[in-house]
Amino acid sequence: MKAAVLHSTGSIDTLTENLRVEEVPKPVAGDDEVIVKVRYASLNHRDLWISLGQYAKIQLPVILGSDCAGIIYARGKNTGGIDELDSVVINPSLNWGNNELHQSNDYSILGMPDNGTFADFVKVKSSLVYRMPSHLSFAEASALPLAGLTAYRALFRKANVMSGENVLITGIGGGVATIAMQLAIAAGANVFVTSGSEKKISKAIDLGAKAGALYTDPEWWKQILSQSEKNIDVIIDGTGGNTMSALLEAVSYGGRIVLYGATLGRAENVNLYKVYWKQISLLGTTMGSSDDFSDMLRFVGERCITPVIDSAYDLEYIVTAFQRMQNMEQFGKIVLKI
Ligand SMILES: NC(=O)c1ccc[n+]([C@@H]2O[C@H](COP(=O)([O-])OP(=O)(O)OC[C@H]3O[C@@H](n4cnc5c(N)ncnc54)[C@H](OP(=O)(O)O)[C@@H]3O)[C@@H](O)[C@H]2O)c1
Structure with missing residues (x-):
């Protein structure tokens, strides 16, 4: 499959060498995991901080990206409640834990150290996958998870x-x-x-x-x-x-x-x-729990809120998308068509 892989960090001028779209093996779902076929992904400042080397505990190489909307492509045998071909978004908060007040020590965010969404396919625990609000397109839904x-x-x-x-x-x-x-x-x-x-x-x-x-x-x-x-x-x-x-x-x-x-x-x-x-x-505040995520999706669905898309780029132009964010040219979310 195609993926944007960050191999090393450096200034924005070195991003073309450091962040490359290339062929990598497609992930395989474990028993409690699903594979999402990504339709659109969106950029967060976090992806830029990591690329510039300005983030804690960077582990490379990694497929960046915390946000996406897509369809369920495959699922492990212990996954229920969601069907193949369902349109979904992913909660990028991994291992939040049981305390609503703060995240656990095992907490991480999708897209480093775990491989993220700037790829044809992404593998996540099935508990992180939610049906997409029905009023949104894939591009709009991809803009929602982390920022929302x-x-x-x-x-x-x-x-x-x-x-x-x-x-x-x-x-x-x-x-x-x-x-x-x-x-x-x-x-x-x-x-x-x-x-x-x-x-x-x-x-x-x-x-x-x-x-x-x-x-x-x-x-x-x-x-x-x-x-x-x-x-x-x-x-x-x-x-x-x-x-x-x-x-x-x-x-x-x-x-x-x-x-x-x-x-x-x-x-x-x-x-x-x-x-x-x-x-x-x-x-x-930082990110949120699974309760926060499902309440946010419900609120967005009930009020028919459509996230603002600033611009859309094909995955091949990911470095141009990052440059737009670095220059603070955006109003709303920059999305990637995968
Ligand atoms: N704790 C968390 O869970 C969490 C989650 C998401 C993001 N973040 C952090 O929050 C920040 C924003 O993230 P993002 O993804 O929304 O970034 P973003 O889309 O890149 O937005 C950054 C914005 O910062 C604004 N800005 C720059 N200088 C400013 C100033 N002097 N005063 C006021 N605003 C200024 C600009 O607004 P204008 O374009 O209007 O000038 C710019 O568009 C980042 O530092 C990110 O790491 C934290």
């Missing part, structure tokens, strides 16, 4: 966002941010956004966001406060770095800030006095 899971847990398990609350989502062009906005709007929240691009703010407003500010203005949070009548109940942020200081300014007294990533790295010179004086809840 992260966004759902951040909004509803961690921040407990309620209808009518004001929610700020930073870096709205990002894959997690875009689906978080869609989920929050569907739940009745008023969504405000930041972005590096006016065009992306306009697109977010077209999708139902109330307003937005350019984060290139160091005092962007002042604009968000005037747009939201000085009331930001919840912030969902995957940016980290020095954005943190602005988040502490933007959030209201008693507000909740959920952190799911730190694209910009460590936060320096954070004014901790603000955290306790404003009675702010700082909440960390």
Whole structure:
């Protein structure tokens, strides 16, 4: 079968040598496993971090990719509840464990160290496979799993966002941010956004966001406060770095800030006095449990939410797709046609 295999890590300029589409053996299902014929897969920033060597415990070579939508191609003898040719998505959270509060020590994410979805076929435990929401195409469904899971847990398990609350989502062009906005709007929240691009703010407003500010203005949070009548109940942020200081300014007294990533790295010179004086809840989140995943799929199905596809590339053009993500050109998810 055809697969995008990462052989070594390095800068984005060396990706063409490091990440190669090649022929590899097709996986064989164990007793409690299924083989999914991948139709579409989608990129996450994680795939880029791994390719650049900026991720913990990298094991190579590996077929990258945490997300896909496809059909059941083959299944082991102990797999029930799902039939061959069913259209499915995969929960990329492997070995979450029994504690809803956090993942287990055996936790990993599909697509490193286990081979992932940027291939004709992927092998996973049958318990990780879920029927695709019926209103979605394969491309749309492939955009959902990792970003949808992260966004759902951040909004509803961690921040407990309620209808009518004001929610700020930073870096709205990002894959997690875009689906978080869609989920929050569907739940009745008023969504405000930041972005590096006016065009992306306009697109977010077209999708139902109330307003937005350019984060290139160091005092962007002042604009968000005037747009939201000085009331930001919840912030969902995957940016980290020095954005943190602005988040502490933007959030209201008693507000909740959920952190799911730190694209910009460590936060320096954070004014901790603000955290306790404003009675702010700082909440960390990572991926989600199987309950989170099935609840997210149900929510998306009931509200007919369609993830935003930024662009689609054939697998052969995977390096171009990565370059688009590296340059932050996307609004929503970049998908790969397999
Ligand atoms: N903990 C978890 O379970 C989990 C899950 C998923 C992702 N993550 C992490 O979360 C981050 C985002 O992931 P992703 O896949 O959504 O990435 P992505 O699609 O590549 O999005 C990254 C976005 O970051 C935004 N950004 C860049 N600089 C910014 C700044 N100064 N202020 C605000 N936003 C800024 C940009 O938004 P604009 O395009 O609007 O300018 C960009 O589109 C990554 O660090 C990833 O590793 C963690």
